[in-house]
Amino acid sequence: MFLPILFTISLHFSSSSHASVLDFCVADPSLPDGPAGFSCKKPAKVTVDDFVYHALGIPGNTSNLLKIAGTPAFAPQFPGINGLGISIARLDLAVDGVRPIHTHPGGSEILFVVERTICAGFISSSANTVYFKTLYKGDVMVFPQGLLQFGFNSGKTPALAIISFNNPNPGLQLLDFALFANNLPSEIVEKVTFLDDAQGHHTHTAITPVKMFLPILFTISLLFSSSHASVLDFCVADPSLPDGPAGFSCKKPAKVTVDDFVYHALAIPGNTSNLIKAAVTPAFAPQFPGVNGLGISMLRLDLAVGGVVPIHTHPGGSEIVFVVEGTICAGFISSSANTVYLKTLYKGDVMVFPQGLLHFQFNSGKTPALAIISFNSPSPGLQLVDFALFANNLPSEIVEKVTFLDEAQVKKLKAVLGGTG
Ligand SMILES: *[C@@H]1O[C@H](CO)[C@@H](O)[C@H](O)[C@H]1NC(C)=O
Ligand SMILES: *[C@@H]1O[C@H](CO)[C@@H](O)[C@H](O)[C@H]1NC(C)=O
Secondary structure: OHHHHHHHHHHOHHHHHHHOOOOOOOOOOOOOOOOOOEEOOOHHHHHHHHEEEEEEHHOOOOOOOOEEEEEEOOOOOHHOOOOOOOEEEEEEEOOEEEEEEOOOOOOEEEEEEEOOEEEEEEEOOOOOOOOEEEOOOEEEEEEOOOOEEEEEEEOOOOOOEEEEEOOOOOOOOEEEHHHHHOOOOOOHHHHHEEEHHHHHHHHHHOOOOOHHHHHHHHHHOOOOOOOOOOOOOOOOOOOOOOOOEEEOOOHHHHHHHHHEEEEEEOOOOOOOOOOOEEEEEEEEEOOOHHHHOOOOOOOOOOOOOOOEEEEEEEEOOEEEEEEEEEEEEEEEOOOOOEEEEEEEEEOOEEEEEOOEEEEEEEEOOOOOOOEEEEEEOOOOOOOOOHHHOOOOOOOOOHHHHHOOHHHHHHHHHHHHHHOOO
16 A cells, blocks of 8 residues: 555656666676676666576586586676676585685675585685684675685585675686696796695696695795784674774674684574564674675575565665575565566575665465575665654654655554554
8 A cells, every 4th residue: 555655656756857876787798898897788678587587596517627516696697786786606516516715806705505514714814814614504604805715515415505795796716727727837836836846737737636735825824924914804893892884893803713704593494473474584793793894794584474574675785685495576666767676586596686775575475485685785774664654653644744645544554563653
């Protein structure tokens, strides 16, 4: 009853007067690109399918040297995320599968284990401290932008993870491939890595086992050590200290452990016995101190049958939804023309929601649904429109004046949501 009225009102503001607001910029790879991404497709040609991506529902082919498969939903594959500062990928790890040591120069990463067991870690630049942990189903780990990181299947069955980045093109540089999979002369490789000649020759025909390479890199990096202390790799939240607009104050690095970068609560189903039959379990900076300052976070959404996340915004960040189980109908509304982008999502589907726009999700299936949602902010915020209007003490006359809703409707919703006045 609320939405149609909002729509009618917004027709009074001509859509073209808002044309300067860029809600999104769906990639048009046929046009020239720039450092900020691809050029934008004409808005009139944009459809909801630009914001939905199906390929992450399909297992990758792990029959390769590394026994892994990464299926990216970056801007080249998934045009809808262009310019939105977020992306996602599927990572399949067969038994013994390895994600060799690598960096993502363009973004921080957050990893959610969908199935089985993955050992993952990263290495700080300031002190070469290693943070690594065995992760189980439902665990989340965050990796700061640009740091060397790795992962491998440490179980006896294939593993599956969903990884999200706060950049539509985070980039990937695999250290071994950068050194040994091109024509950089062996003498130079040896000079700049301190690897010996035998190792260098061996690796021109096969990729160096990571276990032989890392200790050497570590020995070297001890020569540098504390001179890099001014680089802030991360800023784990210390809620006991004052916070500011950019986030919480940093915990002292000496007190930081790997457990600050790992969060277990998303493994636990939320309690959907409530008015909206939905449960949101956030892994934002207040709950998960490791994401503070890293520009990324995650949450778990449980939707019982009939469950709904009512129309809301996240003022602070763009959002990507990955459907783990069930069927979810989701949509958002552009600010420039109030166009609705609405889609039914099935297991493995991904949909992106541009920062700050009104959007919603509801269970449109006959079984409970589960989604894992990433944001390109450690504190994206959440404002539910109905709760903002009807769950506080804003006087009914003012609610009626600014929404054009009638008094009976306002009183009814205030009664349901606990509002007064
Ligand atoms: C997986 O990749 C291997 C090696 O490239 C190939 O031989 C095989 O046919 C692929 N399997 C599938 C199911 O595509
Ligand atoms: C779920 O929430 C309801 C309502 O608050 C409560 O009665 C119930 O005990 C909760 N269930 C669990 C398993 O915590």
